[in-house]
Amino acid sequence: MQFAEFAARASEMETEPADLATVALVRDLFCDAGDDLTVVVRFVQGRVFPAWDSTTLDVGPRLLREAIARAAGQNVTAGDVEDRLADAGEIGAVAAGYDFGGQRGLAAFAGGGGDGLSVREVDETLRELAAASGAGSEDRKLNTLFGLFNRASPEEAKYLARLVLGEMRIGVGEGTVRDAVAEAFLAGPEVDDDEGDEDDIATGGDADDDAEDGASGDGTDTAAEESVSDRATTHATADELAAVERALQVSNDYGMVARVAREEGRDGLEAVRLEVGRPVQAMLAQAGTVTDALEAWDEAAVERKFDGARVQVHVASGDEEEGAAADVSLFSRNMDDVTDALPEVVEFVADHVDAPAILDGEVVAVDDDGEPLPFQEVLRRFRRKHDVDRMREEVRVELRAFDCLHAGGEDLLDAPVTERHARLSELVPESAVSGLLVSDDEGEIAAFEEASLDAGHEGVMLKNPDSTYSPGDRGKNWLKRKPDVETVDLVVTGAEWGEGRRANHLGTFLLSARDGDDYATIGNVATGITDEELADLSALLEPEIVSEDGQTVELNPAVVFEVGYEEIQRSPTYSSGYALRFPRFVAVREDKTPADADSLERIERLAESQ
């Protein structure tokens, strides 16, 4: 495909306000792209490289302005381009405002051939440009860009400039590309009674024919001549869209997915697998509570929430004949390659994890005892390109893995959390794996959270034990436990002696709200209290014991606890008629007497305002 044709199509998309019509334009472009399909699919999104590839052209706005100025003629300076940019606000419009044709003869003489740019040539040239590095690379980049602009029409220059900066501004997002791929290569013809005579235009088969036509390079303006309404619109089914979406999630390569859809259809898309070395988008979490988790799934998979930077670990087998160690790559949450910044993580993984594998986890900074350090410390290491060895001495980082997406040649995206975690534990030494508790018991979960906080972690993550790994999804299957929103101050009116190690201490504390001159019970708190605090609390409360019945004691209302909670719900269990969900001890309010504690009215108000 000629780049001029691509630019003409892009221009049409840019002026088309309606989403559906834009999808149709993109679909038609894909159908006509022939052998250039992969490149064209990337170009409409302003990409030269697939989304998973962190290679960049490394051309800044300044270099681009200089290249445009040079191609625009001897009288134009980079400063002139900058002035125009200040007016136009956008480099594409500026580039389109120059007539680069003046030097075309010269370019032809110098080997440009005089013919127009092709999509493939632009792609290859930009890839070469991305690979330029070292001394003189800036000049080489400038020359290369000059060469391209020098042969561009105003419309081509517009989209070339935008492509170089990575934003096409034609209203074609990822969803549009997905829909267009499905419509172009999977969907059958639209059945439309009114316009039945057009049904034969855009069948899947015709789409392929169109593509071949495009490959034979017939002119530049097919789509421009044929308005959207002239072509039948195919409508992909939800299943077809899902098949494209799924392949995209697994590969992050729109170009490849479009090619597979065209050449192998749905079966081909379903066969797209993870590849070690090609990162996928990280699954994300919503805020939620233990109550939400247990209500939705009956039981929750609970893991420590590490306070670090997300990392996806890819372990490929080294060259066995050469006896090379495993080949480890690390990617950030945005799929940037951060391997070189984290050599000790690479070494750890190469030494301990069998290839092939893909893991998900966090890189945390740790002190000399291996205890976690605050998040800011990791940031000093995470994307560092220089002085890595020196910084390695200053801030130590370690891997904490919490998921396994691929092991021993098997994709595990569709396996449940529990199975993925089991595979992870087989692959990675215990010290580098998040613990996993699967429980339906709030108390047990609270104790796990407490241990996690005590160990210096951020808290806990709650996961649906049966859920699969859906890349890029911020769904309801992963919840980061919300910190308690409010605390209440309640009077301790009873307690229970602990068990085992805690047998000599009061352990569980009965809490009450003020109810007139009396107290109404609202729940027990047993979590959030360290051993040391427990000893202090027992000493504080023992003098208040009024009566004992087995392990249970009744206390004088004398001490006020500040308590966090997730939710207040109605409950017949306590005399107040309410219960605290997930209560956690925060502090003894030594500054408050029972008369200052929260009243039942306030509890009612809090319950209503939830």
Ligand code: AMP
């Ligand atoms: P937030 O950054 O507050 O949105 O919390 C979600 C992030 O917590 C994830 O994107 C991970 O980077 C991080 N995280 C820490 N520990 C875990 C874990 N066990 N499971 C999932 N994500 C975790």
